Amino acid sequence: xxxxxxAWSAFPVVLLVACSVASAEPAPKxxxxxxxxxxxxxxxxxxxxxxxxxxLVFRSGELPRTTDADLETLKDLGVKTVVNFLTEGEIEYRGxxxxxxxxxxxxxxxxxxxxxxxxxxxMLVEARKTGDFRRFPPEFxxxxxxxxxxxxxxxxxxxxxxxxxxxxxxPVVFHCSHGIHRTGTAAALxxxxxxxxxxxxxxxxxxxxxxxxxEVTPRIEQLKSLAMDIEMPANERAQNDAAIExxxxxxxxxxxxxxxxxxxxxxxxxxxxxxxxxxxxxxxDHLQSLLLD
Numbered sequence: 001x002x003x004x005x006x007a008w009s010a011f012p013v014v015l016l017v018a019c020s021v022a023s024a025e026p027a028p029k030x031x032x033x034x035x036x037x038x039x040x041x042x043x044x045x046x047x048x049x050x051x052x053x054x055x056l057v058f059r060s061g062e063l064p065r066t067t068d069a070d071l072e073t074l075k076d077l078g079v080k081t082v083v084n085f086l087t088e089g090e091i092e093y094r095g096x097x098x099x100x101x102x103x104x105x106x107x108x109x110x111x112x113x114x115x116x117x118x119x120x121x122x123m124l125v126e127a128r129k130t131g132d133f134r135r136f137p138p139e140f141x142x143x144x145x146x147x148x149x150x151x152x153x154x155x156x157x158x159x160x161x162x163x164x165x166x167x168x169x170x171p172v173v174f175h176c177s178h179g180i181h182r183t184g185t186a187a188a189l190x191x192x193x194x195x196x197x198x199x200x201x202x203x204x205x206x207x208x209x210x211x212x213x214x215e216v217t218p219r220i221e222q223l224k225s226l227a228m229d230i231e232m233p234a235n236e237r238a239q240n241d242a243a244i245e246x247x248x249x250x251x252x253x254x255x256x257x258x259x260x261x262x263x264x265x266x267x268x269x270x271x272x273x274x275x276x277x278x279x280x281x282x283x284x285d286h287l288q289s290l291l292l293d
Contacts, residue, residue, distance in 0.1 A: 030058065032073060034065035034098075037179040037211045041187060044204065046195035050292040056170050057291065059187045061179035061212075062086065064095035075100045083160055083174040085110045085153075085182045089122040093129075094177065104169075108159050110182050112152035115143040131226030131244070134236060138246035141181070142257035148185045149262045149272055158277040160186055161193070165283060167290055180208050180250060185258050189277070192269050193284055194291060198259065205255040216248045 032038045038061070042054030055077065063082070066074070082099060084091075087109040097105060111121035117135055127133050148157075163169050176182035184205045191201045209216075223244045232240065262272035273279050279287075 030073065030077070031211055032060075032063075032070040033067045034070050035061050035063055035179075036214060037061040037208055038063075038173070038175075039207070039211060041191070041204070044191060044196050044200055046292065047197050048195060050195070050288075052191075052194060052196070053291055053293055056172070057164070057190065058171065058173040059179055059183050060173050060175035061183070062090075062094055062175060062177050063097040063099065063173075066098045071098070071100050074103070077171055079103055079171050079173055081106065081163065081169040081172045083108055083163060083172065085156065085174070085176040085186070087111050087121050089125055090177060093125045106159075106163065108156040110148070110153045110156050110176070112147060114147045114152070115140045120144070128223070129226075130230065131223040131228075132230055132240065133223070133227075133243035133247060134232070134240050136247060137239065137243050140243075141246055141251070141254045144181045145185055145254055145258035146261040148182065149189075149258050149269075149276070150265060153182065153185070154276050157186060157189055158279070161190075161273075161277055161279050161283070161287070164190070164290075165287060170290075178208075178212070178248075180205075180212075181254075184208065184250075184255055188255055188258060189269070189273060193273050193279065194288055198269075202252055202255055206250055206252065209250050212248075220244055220248050 030038055030040050037059075039059060040054050041057045041059055042052045044052045046052070058077070058079070079100070080103065082097060082103055082105045084097065084105055084107050086094075086107075099105065109121075111119050114120040115136075117123050117140075123135065127136060147153075160174060164172060174183060174186055187204060188201045191204065192198070224241055227237070227240055227244075259269050262269040262276070266272040266275055273284070274281070
């Protein structure tokens with residue numbers, strides 16, 4: 001893993017032109033017409049009663065289908081930096097982000113061997129084209145979250161924290177394809193670093209089921225329909241249908257797997273942030289000073 005601060009400078013940067021204190025109320029919704037899973041992480045309450053400021057950090061799914069109205073929304077929000085966890089293959093398949101002129105996009109692609117599937121992110125592109133999810137059974141989803149905190153994304157998440165340490169980068173958006181696995185883990189790490197209780201972190205993760213409901217149901221049916229063109233035994237078709245549903249409808253066990261794996265690897269999720277992502281106590285104090293009231 002990269003241990004130098006500002007490790008994100010090693011990744012491509014593109015200038016574009018064109019995830020007993022009760023949790024706070026859910027962060028304000030800023031869903032875009034072209035990406036319903038775009039939302040503000042602000043508004044959540046920490047264990048010691050502080051609140052994450054709104055308008056500074058947003059989590060999202062991919063942004064190639066932003067409408068003209070969405071571009072105006074992003075301008076109004078003052079977005080300066082977009083962190084993109086997608087691989088080149090994913091971007092080629094779905095298209096590059098469509099953002100307001102002058103927004104800085106930093107590419108931190110995340111993929112790896114997950115559940116015995118090499119380059120899993122790009123292999124999923126093929127599954128989305130055909131509807132064949134047989135290589136991605138339901139248990140693949142918690143495995144993603146395990147691997148993301150087990151070396152697969154250490155460099156990228158460390159880079160994200162370094163980006164967030166620079167106040168000149170705000171407001172910041174970070175995203176993957178659907179805004180659930182890679183982005184959901186990133187959001188969980190950030191919220192944990194800020195002192196937000198895990199119950200709230202889990203609630204934020206599962207909010208993607210609500211924000212994406214309008215697009216998920218037809219997408220599941222579309223993929224099942226695509227898979228009908230593939231010959232497979234009845235039992236495999238049932239397994240394939242279950243795999244599609246499990247990939248698109250999140251369960252608490254998915255994000256909980258990241259916490260359990262970090263605990264196994266470092267003793268706790270906070271220890272993973274400090275040791276695995278090279279974030280010192282001073283770094284975290286600085287981050288909290290930027291984002292908490």
